[in-house]
Amino acid sequence: MPQNIADKIFAAHLKDQPFAGTNVLSLDVVMCHEITTPVAIADLEYRGMDRVFDPTKIKAVIDHVTPSKDTKTAIQSKILREWAHRHNIKDFFDIGSNGVCHAIFPEKGFIRPGYTVIMGDSHTCTHGAFGAFAAGVGTTDLEVGILKGVCAFRKPASIKVEIDGELGEGVFAKDVILTVIKELTVSGATDNVIEFVGSTVAAMTMEERMTLSNMAIEAGGTCGICLPDKVTLDYLWEFIAEDYNNDKDKALADFMKWHSDPDAEYTKVVKIDATKIEPVCTVGYKPDEVVALKEQAGAKIDQVYIGSCTNGRLSDLHAAAKILIGNKLAANVRGIVSPATPKIFDEAMNDGTMEIFRKAGFCVTNPTCGACLGMSNGVLAPGEICASTTNRNFNGRMGQGGMVHLMSPASAAASGVKGELCDPREYM
Amino acid sequence: MKNFGGEVIFLDRADINTDEIIPARYLTEVKKEALKPYLLEDLEIPGFDPKGKKLERAKIVVSRKNFGCGSSREHAPWAFEVNDINIVIAESFARIFRQNMFNCGMMAIEMPKTDIDALFALAQKGDVLADVDFAAKKIVFKVAGEEVEFDFELTEFDAALVEAEGWVGYADSKY
Numbered sequence: 001m002p003q004n005i006a007d008k009i010f011a012a013h014l015k016d017q018p019f020a021g022t023n024v025l026s027l028d029v030v031m032c033h034e035i036t037t038p039v040a041i042a043d044l045e046y047r048g049m050d051r052v053f054d055p056t057k058i059k060a061v062i063d064h065v066t067p068s069k070d071t072k073t074a075i076q077s078k079i080l081r082e083w084a085h086r087h088n089i090k091d092f093f094d095i096g097s098n099g100v101c102h103a104i105f106p107e108k109g110f111i112r113p114g115y116t117v118i119m120g121d122s123h124t125c126t127h128g129a130f131g132a133f134a135a136g137v138g139t140t141d142l143e144v145g146i147l148k149g150v151c152a153f154r155k156p157a158s159i160k161v162e163i164d165g166e167l168g169e170g171v172f173a174k175d176v177i178l179t180v181i182k183e184l185t186v187s188g189a190t191d192n193v194i195e196f197v198g199s200t201v202a203a204m205t206m207e208e209r210m211t212l213s214n215m216a217i218e219a220g221g222t223c224g225i226c227l228p229d230k231v232t233l234d235y236l237w238e239f240i241a242e243d244y245n246n247d248k249d250k251a252l253a254d255f256m257k258w259h260s261d262p263d264a265e266y267t268k269v270v271k272i273d274a275t276k277i278e279p280v281c282t283v284g285y286k287p288d289e290v291v292a293l294k295e296q297a298g299a300k301i302d303q304v305y306i307g308s309c310t311n312g313r314l315s316d317l318h319a320a321a322k323i324l325i326g327n328k329l330a331a332n333v334r335g336i337v338s339p340a341t342p343k344i345f346d347e348a349m350n351d352g353t354m355e356i357f358r359k360a361g362f363c364v365t366n367p368t369c370g371a372c373l374g375m376s377n378g379v380l381a382p383g384e385i386c387a388s389t390t391n392r393n394f395n396g397r398m399g400q401g402g403m404v405h406l407m408s409p410a411s412a413a414a415s416g417v418k419g420e421l422c423d424p425r426e427y428m
Numbered sequence: 429m430k431n432f433g434g435e436v437i438f439l440d441r442a443d444i445n446t447d448e449i450i451p452a453r454y455l456t457e458v459k460k461e462a463l464k465p466y467l468l469e470d471l472e473i474p475g476f477d478p479k480g481k482k483l484e485r486a487k488i489v490v491s492r493k494n495f496g497c498g499s500s501r502e503h504a505p506w507a508f509e510v511n512d513i514n515i516v517i518a519e520s521f522a523r524i525f526r527q528n529m530f531n532c533g534m535m536a537i538e539m540p541k542t543d544i545d546a547l548f549a550l551a552q553k554g555d556v557l558a559d560v561d562f563a564a565k566k567i568v569f570k571v572a573g574e575e576v577e578f579d580f581e582l583t584e585f586d587a588a589l590v591e592a593e594g595w596v597g598y599a600d601s602k603y
């Protein structure tokens with residue numbers, strides 16, 4: 001039977017089928033952060049099973065609330081930290097070296113084509129950008145992953161999203177994925193993997209592909225997969241060159257084996273004409289409520305947030321800085337920028353990007369999830385509105401009673417300068 | 429196995445997300461019990477009171493499409509569990525939430541839209557009670573002297589997880 005990429009990864013990792021339709025997969029990477037992992041650790045201890053299946057396959061980071069803001073979050077960090085040390089988990093990132101999980105783990109080269117990856121975090125789908133099957137799971141699945149290196153899944157069907165054509169000025173990967181989510185709706189991809197193909201995706205950098213895959217879950221998708229190619233190879237090369245004896249052709253041939261067969265089956269095929277996509281943002285409390293930014297003129301904002309696992313990478317900061325250069329935030333707007341990892345922070349410092357943010361009036365924070373989930377800094381007061389580069393606009397997400405408009409970094413920067421929702425092309 | 433059955437609460441909206449079930453500000457808790465007072469705190473639907481008696485008495489939730497979408501937080505099923513709610517019935521579920529429910533030995537039961545509509549119609553008649561027969565995969569809903577029976581389906585794996593009271597016990601004995 002012809003197979004798509006998810007089928008191939010499932011077949012290569014199938015450990016057991018206890019029942020028809022239930023696939024227990026062996027895992028290549030299990031990733032942990034300090035919000036969802038401590039309960040799993042506590043439960044394993046309680047059961048007398050405080051073990052890990054393979055410390056080299058477990059990656060851990062403190063990223064959601066860091067530095068800790070209070071006693072409770074300090075305890076969460078302490079539990080993760082002590083567990084990582086106790087089990088000799090070398091790839092553990094703490095204050096000073098930590099960054100947002102879905103940015104720092106790929107940056108370290110931990111994700112490879114064909115891998116199976118889980119994390120107790122719904123945006124784990126981000127890592128599908130590397131041609132991996134990466135799924136967000138709850139604490140119990142995470143716990144079993146840590147203990148046994150396995151996870152059970154129903155066999156996901158796949159939806160093919162074909163995006164073709166060149167993106168216009170002011171249009172970014174974020175606008176593409178928001179447009180896709182609008183098309184699919186918030187439950188349109190439930191129990192499906194979204195496979196992103198087409199010339200637009202092929203032309204994207206890994207950073208852009210991660211933005212795309214990151215939001216697959218907002219359409220209900222189990223994972224958002226991009227097919228591994230030369231771009232993937234170049235990104236990973238420093239980490240994998242040795243494995244392939246420095247032979248790029250060999251590596252690429254190895255990547256190609258994961259590609260979907262030409263006649264593989266899909267639940268549906270959605271075609272998107274990239275040339276028609278405009279700068280967009282969300283309105284309301286669901287990520288599929290997407291409208292063109294130019295129709296939102298006049299809508300005042302209170303805060304701009306640039307960061308997160310969706311759009312806190314270097315190219316995102318550059319896109320925002322390009323708009324901000326020589327401009328200042330409007331008097332009614334507070335700006336916060338959180339580079340997603342220390343490496344991105346350093347690069348943005350060294351190339352002058354941070355200076356542009358500072359001169360525009362932004363507060364620069366350490367790499368962290370920060371305002372994204374309203375748990376530490378950047379919380380909105382009731383009635384306040386934020387133009388945000390994050391991925392979720394749920395009611396109360398950034399603070400009880402606050403409203404979040406999701407958009408690209410360029411759009412968020414433009415909105416900050418104008419003081420209201422704004423099409424970034426006004427500043428280009 | 430957990431206790432199933434009892435009074436039903438109806439949440440008449442699609443796409444109820446895990447932030448509404450348990451807001452992120454409570455994710456700093458490392459004990460499930462601590463979540464108890466905060467269940468559905470941010471859910472705003474007409475006639476629903478997160479601090480009301482109705483939710484306090486409820487053992488079963490009935491809702492619409494795409495229940496439990498959003499974050500992967502297992503705190504959402506736990507917030508139900510510590511409030512003695514071990515079943516959610518909906519037209520459909522987000523994948524992670526559904527798996528989390530069964531992983532905790534709880535049930536996320538999908539029923540067709542016509543059945544869900546019929547259940548919401550029952551709610552108009554008064555307080556609805558439900559008896560759950562796990563072995564026969566049947567639920568009897570009782571309201572104002574009337575009894576209506578519905579069949580439900582579970583995959584074999586989900587049923588095994590309910591019987592094993594969750595995935596950790598199951599996986600540890602097997603892998």
Ligand code: SF4
Binds near residue numbers: 309368372390391
């Ligand atoms: S940046 Fe936001 S969405 Fe991403 S992992 Fe952190 S909290 Fe989750």
